């Protein structure tokens with residue numbers, strides 16, 4: 001999901017074709033992550049089983065879900081990073097074994113190209129994220145403007161590859 005510049009949200013006025021000032025002049029990346037996360041949380045409804053990605057944007061989403069819904073949703077985390085945050089927000093935690101069908105998963109990209117191909121997993125939870133998102137009726141990816149690139153890899157950051165103990169030698173040979 002590409003999120004428009006915050007100053008374009010909810011505006012009744014025609015916008016210029018090109019933003020006169022880059023988004024950094026308005027909001028930091030963390031502030032944009034927060035705006036994008038709040039938009040994604042608008043899709044969350046009472047009673048849902050939610051899959052939650054890992055990272056700083058997901059933390060904003062969890063905080064928002066806690067403010068709005070608390071114990072009205074069940075959450076599956078894709079890593080242990082936010083266990084304390086979820087508890088503080090009052091959101092009950094479940095797992096894929098007890099809840100193998102997930103209503104909505106919210107996750108975050110690391111890079112997105114103009115064709116909407118994306119890289120994700122730099123937070124180190126790729127396998128669990130794929131499992132939870134594969135079990136979801138709906139999968140929403142949050143993207144702030146800093147993640148948009150002309151081609152994948154253009155940010156210069158690494159592309160994550162997750163290797164699990166089962167068959168790791170084969171994985172190593174193929175890298």
Ligand SMILES: O=C(CO)[C@H](O)[C@H](O)COP(=O)(O)O
Nearest residue numbers: 055056057108121123124125
């Ligand atoms: O893929 C991920 C975890 O495996 C993260 O969702 C991704 O790295 C984005 O993180 P952040 O919200 O901190 O920018």
